Amino acid sequence: MEQWMFAKNLRKTMTDTEHKLWYLLRDRRFQGTKFRRQHPIGPYIVDFVSLPARLIVELDGGQHNGCVRDAARDAWLEAEGYRVLRFWNHEVLQQREAVLEEILRALV
Numbered sequence: 047m048e049q050w051m052f053a054k055n056l057r058k059t060m061t062d063t064e065h066k067l068w069y070l071l072r073d074r075r076f077q078g079t080k081f082r083r084q085h086p087i088g089p090y091i092v093d094f095v096s097l098p099a100r101l102i103v104e105l106d107g108g109q110h111n112g113c114v115r116d117a118a119r120d121a122w123l124e125a126e127g128y129r130v131l132r133f134w135n136h137e138v139l140q141q142r143e144a145v146l147e148e149i150l151r152a153l154v
Contacts, residue, residue: 049086056084056091061064063105063135065110070146071103079153093097095128101152122138 060068060083071094073083085095085103094103102123106116120130131152133145 049089053084053091055116059068060084060105061105061107061135063138066142067094067103067105067138072082076146077150077153078124087123087128090123092123096153099153100128100148101129103149104127104130105135105138106132107135 061098064083068083070076071079074080078097079096080097081094081096081103083090083094085097087095092102093105095101113124116132120132123130129152131148138145
């Protein structure tokens with residue numbers, strides 16, 4: 047239960063970049079696909095996930111550069127059958143169409 051409360055708090059304190067991507071993914075706006083934000087999966091909370099497509103989208107800032115924990119996390123999620131896409135914050139802000147194209151490719 048504690049993890050759900052933490053996820054709820056993360057939804058309230060999303061970054062500007064997360065807000066911008068969420069605006070494009072929410073309410074089935076992107077290819078009619080349902081995404082959830084700040085959603086717990088196992089021991090982790092992922093930024094965005096389409097449960098039916100088993101696709102996770104993570105946004106990373108500079109603190110994630112070379113982060114070993116991210117690799118272990120991605121390996122665990124992939125072992126559970128999820129595909130993980132990671133984007134740098136600046137990619138979402140400056141190359142939005144390229145990010146959306148990559149998400150679309152992962153959905154089909």
